[in-house]
Amino acid sequence: MTQVSDVIAALDERYPPRLAEDWDRNGLVVGRPDAAVERILLAVDPVMAVVDEAVDQDCDLIFTHHPLLLRGVHTVRADSSKGAVVHELIERGIALFNAHTNADAAAGGVADALAADLGVVDTVPLVPDSVDPSLGIGRVGRLAQPMTLHQFVERAADALPPTAHGVRVAGDLTGRIETVAVLGGSGDSFLEAVRAVHADVYVTADLRHHPASDAREQALLGDGRPYLVDVAHSASEWSWLRGAARYLEEALGVSTHVSTLTTDPWTARFGATGS
Ligand SMILES: [Zn+2]
The missing domain is CATH 3.40.1390.30 (NIF3 (NGG1p interacting factor 3)-like)
Structure with a gap:
């Protein structure tokens, strides 16, 4: 049985934490290291729509590029946006791991x-x-x-x-x-x-x-x-997820789903010239 800790070890090998910038935060954000993992969702951003997608896709672990908690946090109350994600992940039994600037450099x-x-x-x-x-x-x-x-x-x-x-x-x-x-x-x-x-x-x-x-x-x-x-x-930070998914499938025998949700905050553009 693949555990969260096996996923951590595999991802740390491919995207070595030492390559991360000093200000960055990487690794396991939410989850029990000994929990079982059968299916992994890969996405750029740890936003609620991605958590919902992981639930729909029956995933046990979400691997994102961006950290959920980059700066100091003193509350994860469920009516804050990041706290809501933390609560949803825990209540659904889904782990969250990220590799940010170490994945940029690797x-x-x-x-x-x-x-x-x-x-x-x-x-x-x-x-x-x-x-x-x-x-x-x-x-x-x-x-x-x-x-x-x-x-x-x-x-x-x-x-x-x-x-x-x-x-x-x-x-x-x-x-x-x-x-x-x-x-x-x-x-x-x-x-x-x-x-x-x-x-x-x-x-x-x-x-x-x-x-x-x-x-x-x-x-x-x-x-x-x-x-x-x-x-x-x-x-600019999406396509490497396909290679990461292949790597996880081959290294751990898990199944994967690469999110195609657009998690850019912008939803429309008007009035552009020159194209
Ligand atoms: Zn980025």
Whole structure:
């Protein structure tokens, strides 16, 4: 019988906790380590809709990317949003485990999956791990065939899960691109690293006005690169879950379900121009 502790051991092996950022929180959030696990739901966000999906799917454990409790907590009362999730999980007998920045950095994790989805090959970490430089934050590589920014953005829109956010782009759509940097999740603190590796385009999420504007102004002093491609946060961190599901099935003999719920907070978009 597979237990929660077996799932923890398997996931810690694939997404080593030591790769996590200091501020991060990972591991078992809710659950008894000796509880039985037959079916695992994989999702980006530990929100109530995902818990409901786990109940519908008859899952014993939810494996998410984002932590439920990242910051200090002094109550889990059931009329708070996070407390409601904790109560529902306990009452339903469902465990919750997450792997966040360690899954970003690990081989076969968030960044590798995003790069693969976008057809980026020969990748190396954008910011290498200090201990094992073959791992690290983000990836940078090249397209097997150079293409225009327009073609690349269409590829990204096709490859990633559909969201209300869609795919935003900054740059000359006719510009040729070959070198691509990717980073799942909020990526505007890595714009300098992208510039340093001379990427033609940077694909990430949550690019705020000022960092993006500053990066574009700096790029326009040169040839306009790196162009920026801003995708939905959840879309940038979804596809690695398929590889994680395969791994869990093979390592533990459990069954899995990869959530296709869109857990981006945004539900609609109006008035966009330029597409
Ligand atoms: Zn994220």
